[in-house]
Amino acid sequence: MNGDxxxxxxxxARRTGLTVKTVRYYSDLGIVSPADRNPAGHRRYGVDAVARLDLVRTLRDLGLGLPVIRQVVERESALPAVAAAHADALDVQIRVLRLRRAVLRAVARRGATPEELTLVHQLARLSTDERSRLIGDFLDGVFGGPGFDARFAGVRRSMTPELPDDPEPEQVDAWVELAELAMDDDFRGLLRRLAEEEAAEAGVGWPRPGLAAVVRELAGPAVAAGIDPGSAAAADVVEAVVDRYAGLVGGDRSDSVRARLVERLAVLGDPRRERYLELLAVVNGWAAPESWAAEAEWLGQAAGCSAVGCSAVGRCAVGRSAAGRGGW
Incomplete structure (x- = not known):
């Protein structure tokens, strides 16, 4: 090719694949300038114009605006720096698009109403600081107050969701549902009662993890063996759990201790609590928490049977839908 x-x-236009109109527009903007004009006054361009237009087309395909492109081709801005800045901008756009996709999938799966759509969208768009305040208020209601802050500091940290900067759709979905739970005053009150009960039990020397460990240790083998909760063998397990529980809470073995145990199982087994822990694991990218649902259900049924007869099984405090997880 002759340089002249x-x-x-x-x-x-033919050499670059652009339209004549586009080339003329770029020329009018000064992105590519004519090297000369023919006797009729028509613009003529040198070989460098082909390379420049190829670069312009590539940058446009990558989404850069014409003012930035002009700075690049005029070497007023270094291409690596421009590329890095544009990549950062695309990262933000990608996160926004992924967030929108997650919201739409959550709404589609829930069959949400227009009002619910608004709430889901608002919760998904909260900033890091806004999410922190929402969860902070929730955990303050559960663990805050004199004597509680220090005692439950570790538990509080373990129950704090931390949504990544670039979350997966399922993490966004889990965060939205978790935030809805955190705004449930009844759920907050249930966890507060659980904290108060555990604080009182810890005051008499109950080591963590407490009830969850007792249930797994004593009821787990019975569940694995398929023992009927209304059987004599199940009654023996209940007596062993009541004995251990009475010793841990510093009380005499009595009907009140048994009743307190069944009530504790019901509170620990609230399905919302288990769901919060499941969602927390998804948001934080943790392994799913270990469930003691079967053991809690079985023990609650067995305790009801041994206390008032097997006809009470259907009225037992811990049912199949109310199964919790160990610890918090």
């Missing part, structure tokens, strides 16, 4: 060859706008 000059091209018309039509020539440049």
């Amino acid at each position: 060859t000059l091209y018309s706008i039509g020539d440049l």
Whole structure:
């Protein structure tokens, strides 16, 4: 190719794949300037115009605006720095698009109403600081107050969701549902009662993890063996659990201790509590928490049977839907 060859706008359009109108527009903007004009006054361009237009087309395909492109081709801005800045901007756009996708999938799966759509969208768009305040208020209601802050500091940290900067759709979905739970005053009150009961039990020397460990240790083998909760063998397990529980809470073995145990199982087994822990694991990218649902259900049924007869099984405090997880 001869370095002195000059091209018309039509020539440049054919060589670069751009339209004549686009080439003329870029020329009018000064992104590509003519090297000369023919006797009729038509613009003529040098070989460098082909390379420049190829670069412009590539940058446009990558989403850069014309003012930035002009700075690049005029070497007023270094291409690596421009590329890095644009990549950062695309990262933000990608996160926004993924968030929108997650919201739409959550709404589709829930069959949400227009009002619910608004709530889901608002919760998903909260900033890091806003999410922190929402969860902070929730955990303050559960663990805050004199004597509680220090005692439950570790538990509080373990129950704090931390949504990544670039979350997966399922993490966004889990965060939205978890935030809805955190705004449930009844759920907050249930966890507060659980904290108060555990604080009182810890005051008499109950080591953590407490009830969850007792249930797994004593009821787990019975569940694995398929022992009927209304059987004599199940009654023996209940007596062993009541004995251990009475010793841990510093009380005499009595019907009140048994009743307190069944009530504790019901509170620990609230399905919302288990769901919070499941969602927390998804948001934080943790392994799913170990469930003691079967053991809690079985023990609650067995305790009801041994206390008032097997006809009470259907009225037992811990049912199949109310199964909790160990610890918090």
